[in-house]
Structures are given as structure tokens and as C-alpha cells.
Amino acid sequence: MKKLLVLVCLALAFTACFGSVSALAAEEPAAEPQNLLNFEAADFGKNFYDSSLGEVMLYGDDTRVYIPTCLDYIKDGNIQFADGTSVPMNEVTYVMEATISQAVMATWTVPFLVFAKNGIDTYEYHMRANIVSTSTSYFFQRADEVGNYTENILQEIPVPVTIPAGGAYTVRITYCGTKVSVEVVVDGEVVAQAQDLDILPETYTPVFSFGDRTNGESVISDMKYYIQGGELANYASGLVVETPPENVEYGADLTGGTFKIMYIDGTSETKSLEDFTVTGFDKNVVGEQTVTVSTDVLNQTLTASFTVTVNDKETIAVSVNKTEYAYGEEFDLSSIEVVKKFASGKADEKVATTSADFAISGYDANTSGEQTVTITYAGQTYTVKVTVAEKQGCGSAISPVGGIAIGATVLVAALAAVLIKRKSCR
Numbered sequence: 001m002k003k004l005l006v007l008v009c010l011a012l013a014f015t016a017c018f019g020s021v022s023a024l025a026a027e028e029p030a031a032e033p034q035n036l037l038n039f040e041a042a043d044f045g046k047n048f049y050d051s052s053l054g055e056v057m058l059y060g061d062d063t064r065v066y067i068p069t070c071l072d073y074i075k076d077g078n079i080q081f082a083d084g085t086s087v088p089m090n091e092v093t094y095v096m097e098a099t100i101s102q103a104v105m106a107t108w109t110v111p112f113l114v115f116a117k118n119g120i121d122t123y124e125y126h127m128r129a130n131i132v133s134t135s136t137s138y139f140f141q142r143a144d145e146v147g148n149y150t151e152n153i154l155q156e157i158p159v160p161v162t163i164p165a166g167g168a169y170t171v172r173i174t175y176c177g178t179k180v181s182v183e184v185v186v187d188g189e190v191v192a193q194a195q196d197l198d199i200l201p202e203t204y205t206p207v208f209s210f211g212d213r214t215n216g217e218s219v220i221s222d223m224k225y226y227i228q229g230g231e232l233a234n235y236a237s238g239l240v241v242e243t244p245p246e247n248v249e250y251g252a253d254l255t256g257g258t259f260k261i262m263y264i265d266g267t268s269e270t271k272s273l274e275d276f277t278v279t280g281f282d283k284n285v286v287g288e289q290t291v292t293v294s295t296d297v298l299n300q301t302l303t304a305s306f307t308v309t310v311n312d313k314e315t316i317a318v319s320v321n322k323t324e325y326a327y328g329e330e331f332d333l334s335s336i337e338v339v340k341k342f343a344s345g346k347a348d349e350k351v352a353t354t355s356a357d358f359a360i361s362g363y364d365a366n367t368s369g370e371q372t373v374t375i376t377y378a379g380q381t382y383t384v385k386v387t388v389a390e391k392q393g394c395g396s397a398i399s400p401v402g403g404i405a406i407g408a409t410v411l412v413a414a415l416a417a418v419l420i421k422r423k424s425c426r
Helices: 002-028 393-401 403-425
Strands: 049-050 055-056 065-066 077-081 087-088 093-102 113-116 125-132 137-141 149-159 168-176 177-188 189-198 204-213 219-228 236-243 258-263 268-272 278-279 286-298 300-311 314-320 336-342 358-361 367-375 381-389
Touching: 113 168, 149 177, 149 189, 168 393, 204 219, 236 286, 236 300, 258 286, 314 367, 336 367
Parallel strands: none
Antiparallel strands: 049 055, 055 219, 065 204, 077 087, 093 168, 093 219, 113 125, 113 204, 125 137, 137 149, 168 177, 177 189, 236 258, 258 268, 278 286, 286 300, 314 336, 358 367, 367 381
């Protein structure tokens, strides 16, 4: 009985021990939110982006950098989640954050975190840091429809700590509907915040964008943009042209090229031109054209553009302006004409040539009748028809020497007369 009791106690202890281990194992750390920023598709301009570190060193020429996301391509105003639900974009909560290390204080700095009403080209509202001496404040400032700043401060959030040059701080913005919350974090501690600022007159779609004014060599890192409330469906994060189709001749179809679709789960797939809807290309228009390819993924429409040149199709035509020759007359190389002809209907262009540019075969000056002459020009052969006149007898044969022929005829007649006279004298 005692042995049985001991075994039961050991069993209970074993179960309790390993049960607690299992419970601890089940408590996995919360998964990192899906970062929707597509750095691969971003144009960083003169700013230096280190993909291995995920950070940008600013050039300092007052440019803005926009990082695309999968939200740019949604066409029906709804966000689809992995569980099959769909939520209007103006009802989800967006979070944007970035860590900033300023090279110089006492100047305008980064980031411009943007709320865009009409897409990435219109910066209706933006968030930026105003550095004055050693104090930092964040505020919203309105810009007009073309991005010009009107210096209309909507909200200011003082930061009551001194941030030295080269020091790092993180800005986190949470946005839903028309309400915005801001946190400034230094060394892991929230040093300034403002909750549920109701300052936007309507719902905007936030985009992740930053600028630098003149604060070159400042560094932005740990850039994130995500949506709270669940895992998203596997949206495409972007479409890029890997290799554009080659230029084509007039009248030829566009072929070739490869295009890469990237997804927010980190995967990608390469597709060919035939997998897309192509617009902007006309094979019957000569010159450079901007061509757009598009395709649908979930409720997105992805687009990418490239340029291609339609070259006019040129052909060489060879002809002669002299087709009638006298018997025995040599072929006249100067009579050959070369022109360029264009498939688009453009006017012919005459090509300057010399006799040395041509070689002929098949012509016989001493054979009367129609002849097919082969002309070789620039490595290509062309044929033309000419006619050699009939031989007109001895006189005709020597007619080119003019008066000599006439004199010879008179001389022959005179000799004949002399012979007759001598015969009669005998």
C-alpha cells in the first residue's frame, strides 16, 4: 500500500512538473506584426539604403522618400484578413514607427510621416520633428494639394528631454478614423505622448514617407508600418519590372520581359508579359512609348510601367534611271539609285553613293535584248532589267568614231574608181 502511495505521488509530481513545462511552452511570445513596407520597391534617390541593416542614411538635399505598401493597390476600400473577414480601410488601426538618429541638432529634421488624401503625390497632412536648440517638438502641419507647406500647425507635442546629436529616439504614430495618437520613445521609455488627437477633418489613408531638409547623414532605422487587429490575407506588396521587353520594329508585337510580384509573407513569383494586361503600346506608332502592365491579386490591382521604343522598319531599294543601252555600250554605274523606304509611310530618303559602292554581274554589252542585271550593294544583291539595242552593221559598229567612218567610206569608193580606170586603159 505504501509503495502504491509513493508511486501515485511520484506520478502526480511528474504530471505537475511536465504539465507546467507544457504550459510554459504554450505561452509563445506574441508574433511580430506584419511590416507592410516594401523597401525593395522604394526609390531612395540619393539617400543611402543599407538593406542588411534596414536603415537609411540621409543625403540632406530636402527630398522625400516614399515606401510603398500593399495598401496602395487596394481598389475597393476594404482590407481582407487571413481569417476571411473584410473591414473597411477607415475602420482599421494603422501604426507607423521609425527610429531616428540625428547628425545635427538645431535644424529641421525627420521624419515626415504622411497622411495622404489623394495618394502619395498629395501630402495633405504630415508629421515631422522641429528641432530648435536642444528641445524637440512634434506637430501636424497642413500642406496644400501640391505639397506646399502652409505652416499651419495643428498640434504640438513638447518633448521634455535633451536629445544630443547622434542620439536616437523612436516616433510611433497610431491612427484610426480621424484620431491620431503619438509617442516619442527614448531609451525604451515614453517621454512624450498625445492620445486620440481629433485633428483630421476626414478619414485619410496614411502612407509611410520621410524627408530630411538639410540634416544629411542622419539615420532612420527600424521603419515599420502595420495594422492592428489580426493577420492580413497574403497581399501583394508590389510589382516590379525585372527585365523590360526589348525594343521592337514597326508592326511587331511586344514580347519578352519578366516581372516580379512580391507578397507580404516574404515570397515572390516571376511572371512573363503574357500574364498581364498591357496598355499604352501601339506597334504602329514609331518612337518611345510608356507601357503599363497590370494584374489583380485579391482585391488589389497591381501596375508597373516601363519604356519601349518602336523603331521604324527600314528597307533598301535599288533602281536604275537608265534602262536602254546601245549595242557595245558599257553599263553606267552612275545610273544606280539607292533609297531608304520606311514601313511607317515616312518619305523615302536618298542614300549618297559612289560607283565604287556597287558591283554588277549578268550584263553583256555585246548581247542584244533584255537582260537581268544583278547589283551588289552593302553585301546585299538586287536585280534590275535593262535592254541592249540590236547591232546595226559595220557602220553602226564603228559609228561612235563619227567622221572617221565617213572618211573611210569615201576612201573605199575612190580606190574602186581608180581600179576601174586602170582596167579600162589596158
